[in-house]
Amino acid sequence: AQTVTQSQPEMSVQEAETVTLSCTYDTSENNYYLFWYKQPPSRQMILVIRQEAYKQQNATENRFSVNFQKAAKSFSLKISDSQLGDTAMYFCAFLQGGSEKLVFGKGTKLTVNP
Amino acid sequence: KAGVTQTPRYLIKTRGQQVTLSCSPISGHRSVSWYQQTPGQGLQFLFEYFSETQRNKGNFPGRFSGRQFSNSRSEMNVSTLELGDSALYLCASSRREVGLDYNEQFFGPGTRLTVL
Numbered sequence: 001a002q003t004v005t006q007s008q009p010e011m012s013v014q015e016a017e018t019v020t021l022s023c024t025y026d027t028s029e030n031n032y033y034l035f036w037y038k039q040p041p042s043r044q045m046i047l048v049i050r051q052e053a054y055k056q057q058n059a060t061e062n063r064f065s066v067n068f069q070k071a072a073k074s075f076s077l078k079i080s081d082s083q084l085g086d087t088a089m090y091f092c093a094f095l096q097g098g099s100e101k102l103v104f105g106k107g108t109k110l111t112v113n114p
Numbered sequence: 115k116a117g118v119t120q121t122p123r124y125l126i127k128t129r130g131q132q133v134t135l136s137c138s139p140i141s142g143h144r145s146v147s148w149y150q151q152t153p154g155q156g157l158q159f160l161f162e163y164f165s166e167t168q169r170n171k172g173n174f175p176g177r178f179s180g181r182q183f184s185n186s187r188s189e190m191n192v193s194t195l196e197l198g199d200s201a202l203y204l205c206a207s208s209r210r211e212v213g214l215d216y217n218e219q220f221f222g223p224g225t226r227l228t229v230l
Contacts, residue, residue, distance in 0.1 A: 031215065033216055042223070043202060043223060043224050044221065044222075044223050044224075045204060045206075045221035046221075047218065047219075050218075052216070091157065095216070097215045097216065098215055099170065100145055100147050100162045100169070100170065100208060100210065100217070100219065101147070101159045101162065101170050101172070102147075102149070102159065102206075102219065103159070104149075104156055104157035104158075105156070106156045107156060107157075
């Protein structure tokens with residue numbers, strides 16, 4: 001069974017600074033996808049970024065980028081130029097290829113301070 | 115295009131009762147998955163429905179069940195409610211296109227269930 005671990009229950013960062021959220025996972029599969037989801041206080045789960053395991057290049061979406069270390073089974077999220085609107089719970093998630101079952105980590109509560 | 119909708123948004127029940135939650139997927143999406151979110155256990159997969167058939171099931175007791183209708187709308191039912199069933203229930207829909215290894219899932223706003 002796959003597991004996803006987020007070791008930072010809470011983090012805070014000053015507006016405009018950079019923060020990195022950590023995630024490790026465990027799987028014996030070769031075909032899988034990794035995600036970071038954002039859940040603001042409104043509770044709507046929003047996809048932030050996706051990484052295909054077969055791609056060596058790290059995914060980037062505007063201010064969000066990942067550091068995908070496949071051998072180490074590590075998948076961290078870097079948020080640059082943090083904004084107040086980035087305040088939310090962030091969940092790391094794993095998806096086996098061909099499946100619809102997302103496996104989530106416990107989440108990291110990020111607070112961006114003005 | 116309308117997003118995933120869930121009704122009701124809030125629900126209060128007492129122990130022993132049963133409850134039905136509804137999820138309407140994005141138009142054209144044929145797969146609906148359900149997740150339970152609690153402070154203690156986090157987000158856990160309940161089940162997935164595609165073409166009116168349950169395709170995958172998480173590790174939950176038989177009190178949790180679901181179904182999907184021909185228009186892809188899905189309902190989940192919890193019978194004999196327990197205090198521990200208090201949670202945010204999220205559904206997600208995807209196109210689940212045949213031959214695609216990955217189909218992006220879009221989440222609804224959730225139903226907050228409180229069991230007293």
